[in-house]
Amino acid sequence: MAQTKVIALTGNQAAAEAMRQINFDVAAVYPISPQTELMGFFAEYVANGEVDTEMVAVDGEHSALATCIGAAAAGARTITASAGPGIAYMVENMYVASGMRVPMVLLDVNRALSAPLSIHCDHADSMLTRDTSWISIFSENAQEAYHNIIMAVKISEKAMYPIIVNYDGYIVSHSIEDVEILDDQTVREFVGPSGLHRIPYPLLDVDKPVTYGATAQPDYYTECKYQQHVDFLKVYDIVREVFDEFGEITGKKYDFIEEYKTDDAEYIGISMGSSFGTLKDAVDRLREQGKKVGAVKIRLFRPFPVKELAKALSKAKGVAVLDRADSFDGIGGPLFKDVATSLIQNENRPYLHNFIYGLGGREVHEEEFIKAFERLERLEKGIDTRENFVEYLQVRE
Amino acid sequence: MAYGEWKLKAWHEIPIGSIVPEAGSSKVNHTGSWRMLRPVLNTDKCTHCLICWIFCPDDSIPVTPQERFETDFDYCKGCGICAVECPYDALEMVPEMDIKLKELEEELG
Numbered sequence: 001m002a003q004t005k006v007i008a009l010t011g012n013q014a015a016a017e018a019m020r021q022i023n024f025d026v027a028a029v030y031p032i033s034p035q036t037e038l039m040g041f042f043a044e045y046v047a048n049g050e051v052d053t054e055m056v057a058v059d060g061e062h063s064a065l066a067t068c069i070g071a072a073a074a075g076a077r078t079i080t081a082s083a084g085p086g087i088a089y090m091v092e093n094m095y096v097a098s099g100m101r102v103p104m105v106l107l108d109v110n111r112a113l114s115a116p117l118s119i120h121c122d123h124a125d126s127m128l129t130r131d132t133s134w135i136s137i138f139s140e141n142a143q144e145a146y147h148n149i150i151m152a153v154k155i156s157e158k159a160m161y162p163i164i165v166n167y168d169g170y171i172v173s174h175s176i177e178d179v180e181i182l183d184d185q186t187v188r189e190f191v192g193p194s195g196l197h198r199i200p201y202p203l204l205d206v207d208k209p210v211t212y213g214a215t216a217q218p219d220y221y222t223e224c225k226y227q228q229h230v231d232f233l234k235v236y237d238i239v240r241e242v243f244d245e246f247g248e249i250t251g252k253k254y255d256f257i258e259e260y261k262t263d264d265a266e267y268i269g270i271s272m273g274s275s276f277g278t279l280k281d282a283v284d285r286l287r288e289q290g291k292k293v294g295a296v297k298i299r300l301f302r303p304f305p306v307k308e309l310a311k312a313l314s315k316a317k318g319v320a321v322l323d324r325a326d327s328f329d330g331i332g333g334p335l336f337k338d339v340a341t342s343l344i345q346n347e348n349r350p351y352l353h354n355f356i357y358g359l360g361g362r363e364v365h366e367e368e369f370i371k372a373f374e375r376l377e378r379l380e381k382g383i384d385t386r387e388n389f390v391e392y393l394q395v396r397e
Numbered sequence: 398m399a400y401g402e403w404k405l406k407a408w409h410e411i412p413i414g415s416i417v418p419e420a421g422s423s424k425v426n427h428t429g430s431w432r433m434l435r436p437v438l439n440t441d442k443c444t445h446c447l448i449c450w451i452f453c454p455d456d457s458i459p460v461t462p463q464e465r466f467e468t469d470f471d472y473c474k475g476c477g478i479c480a481v482e483c484p485y486d487a488l489e490m491v492p493e494m495d496i497k498l499k500e501l502e503e504e505l506g
Contacts, residue, residue, distance in 0.1 A: 101414030160413060201416045211417035223408035224415040230408070 001251050002186040009179045010143040011172035015081075015107055015165075016041035017179075018149035020051055021187035024105075025076035026196050028056045028067035032086040033119040034169035035109040039081060061086040065093035065106075072162075072381040073212050075202035077153065077194040079104065083169055084111030084118075087125040091132065094162070098133040099228065100212055103199065105149065105162075106134070110273065110324075111169040112274065112360040120361020121169040123324040126301070127334040129164060133232050135239070136302035138272040139167040142177045144299075147254070150182070150245050153191045157198050159238045161231075166301070168274040170361060176224070183249060190249060234357035235303050256305035258297040259312050261287065265294030267376055268313060268350075270339060271322040272298045275364050279322070282369035293373055298335070306342040313343060318351040318380035320372050322393075324358045332390040351380040354390040368393055428455070432475035434490040436468055443485035449479035449488065 009017065012034070019027070019042050027046075029039040046055045054076075058064045064080045072078040082090060087108055097104065108126055112118040129136060135155060139145035145167040156163040167173060196202040201210045216224050239256070247253035260280050262268055271279050276297040286293045296312050298305065313319055321340075323333025331337060336354035343349050355372045358364045372393055378384040412418050432451040445465045450458040459466045468479075480488035 101416065200413055201418060208418070209420040211422065212414070214415065214417045216415060219405055220411070220415075223406065226408040227411055227413075231413075352505075370474055 002249050003183045004180040006178050006180050006392045008176050009142055010174050010176050011111070011145050012038040012174065013041055014142040014146040014179045016045070017150055017181060018146050019079060020045045021184050022150065022153055022190070022191055023051045024053050024079045025053045026056065026068065026078045028058050028064040028080040030058050030061050030064045030082070030086065032083050033080045034111060035086070035107070035372045037081040037174070038107065038109065045373065048371065054096065061089040062093055064091045068104045069093060069097050069100065069102055072104045073100060073203040075196040075199055075204060079107070080321050081107035081109065084113055084125045088113060088128055091128055093131040094129060094134055096213065097162045101160045102162060103160055103287040105152045105156060106162065106164045107149065108164050108166045109169045109173045110166055118360035121171050122361070126164070126166050127325045130302065130334060133161065133228055134164040134302065135159065135161050135235055137163065138299055138301055139165060139172065140274055140276050140297065142172055142179050144180070145172060146179055147246070147252060150187055150190060151242050155239055155242045158242065159235045160199070161235060166273065169315035171274040186249060190246065232303060239300055248316050256300040256308045257312060258299060260295040262294035262296060262312055264292055266292040266317045267320070267373055268294045268296055268316045269320045269322055269369060269373060270296045270298065272301065272335065273324065275322065275324065278366055279362055279369050282366040282373065285366060286370060286373055291373070304338050304342065309339060309342045310346050313350055314346055314348065316350040318353070318376045320376040321352065321354050322372065323354060323356050325354050335388065353379055353386070355393040357393040358391060362394055363365060364394070427431045427471045428472045429473050432473060432493050434475040434477060435493050435496055436472070436473065436475070436477065436479050437491045438467060439487045439489065442485045444485055446484065448482055448484060452478050452482045453477065
């Protein structure tokens with residue numbers, strides 16, 4: 001088992017530490033809270049010569065991703081990071097990166113979208129990236145963010161798809177926790193050396209010139225997208241493989257989802273990111289009262305863990321999907337729709353209800369999740385009635 | 398291989414990321430078929446200064462250091478930059494349709 005040492009780090013410091021150990025070839029940087037600090041920490045490593053990274057300060061997030069696309073297509077191991085509106089500004093180029101199948105890592109330090117302006121955490125930014133065919137992984141805490149970044153490099157390069165590692169702005173990015181750090185050698189051996197061998201068509205291989213980003217007319221576009229579709233479904237196995245390999249080296253075994261006391265649970269809450277700890281506390285308190293409740297965390301958000309979730313929820317009577325973003329569409333939050341769709345083929349479908357919480361950095365407490373569980377139970381038993389699938393959990397009346 | 402002679406590839410035959418691995422593939426597509434206006438050269442006015450060759454964005458004007466030849470209409474899209482830049486008014490933009498109709502009339506007698 002690999003050597004580790006425990007250090008007190010914020011989420012951003014842990015992410016910068018992972019970036020230092022991986023020693024990316026290129027990092028495109030543009031500041032936006034709560035991500036700015038992360039690249040600030042990393043800039044120190046660059047300035048001190050602790051990494052070989054070419055750090056490119058660009059004029060905006062759209063350019064940051066364009067820089068990464070060029071560098072990654074050329075064969076460089078590449079990273080950028082952003083948050084909230086910065087992610088929104090990147091989205092056009094996100095489709096370009098995944099369509100061209102260039103591997104790279106994007107750290108999304110989750111932040112709300114304007115207006116009203118909020119620099120604090122919710123998942124609206126990440127939900128913008130749902131359909132971009134980027135692999136997307138959520139981190140509950142600084143430890144997971146650190147591990148996810150290391151695994152992300154390998155997943156991305158094996159799948160030839162770009163990857164997003166999400167961690168909650170401020171709640172994770174600026175809070176100090178104990179983080180188990182692997183030794184540099186272990187990380188470097190795990191991700192493997194950088195170089196042109198990692199990609200099939202390096203743009204700067206002058207002996208074999210290729211065109212990236214050519215036009216596809218109506219006679220080709222469908223075939224290009226179908227190939228992207230088929231290959232994206234192969235990502236499940238690749239993620240599993242990398243998770244397993246990482247588990248063997250570090251002893252930390254990850255899965256697409258994390259289940260907590262779900263075996264005999266009648267009511268299950270589902271969340272992503274930092275709120276899962278609070279959700280588990282809520283489950284513990286309800287268990288003390290004799291309620292059979294459980295919790296599920298989504299770690300792999302794209303591609304969505306349809307089969308794993310369908311199995312985990314197959315015996316539940318009711319499921320509360322806790323969305324940290326709204327879709328404003330009369331159906332429910334983004335996660336709710338994904339969960340509901342995952343259950344289509346289940347014989348016994350649980351009663352589903354959607355709660356929106358934690359918008360724009362609103363703190364969430366056990367009491368609120370307990371209220372959600374209680375409301376779910378009353379709805380499922382027919383004691384309460386509902387007008388809609390979706391309701392807000394924390395609104396002042 | 399000329400335009401229209403190849404077989405369309407199936408989805409699994411397309412290189413990853415829709416990359417085009419053959420160099421010089423722009424020669425295959427005869428983009429001159431897009432042309433609405435044709436630059437007609439007045440050889441009496443042309444001084445072979447080659448300014449049109451410098452400006453042509455599609456590299457469609459074949460030249461030697463001494464001479465400008467007829468535009469390569471396989472690739473000329475009819476943008477008209479050559480006609481604007483020509484200091485001797487030696488190029489006139491004529492609707493492609495007029496030329497095509499005239500050719501057809503001559504062919505049919």
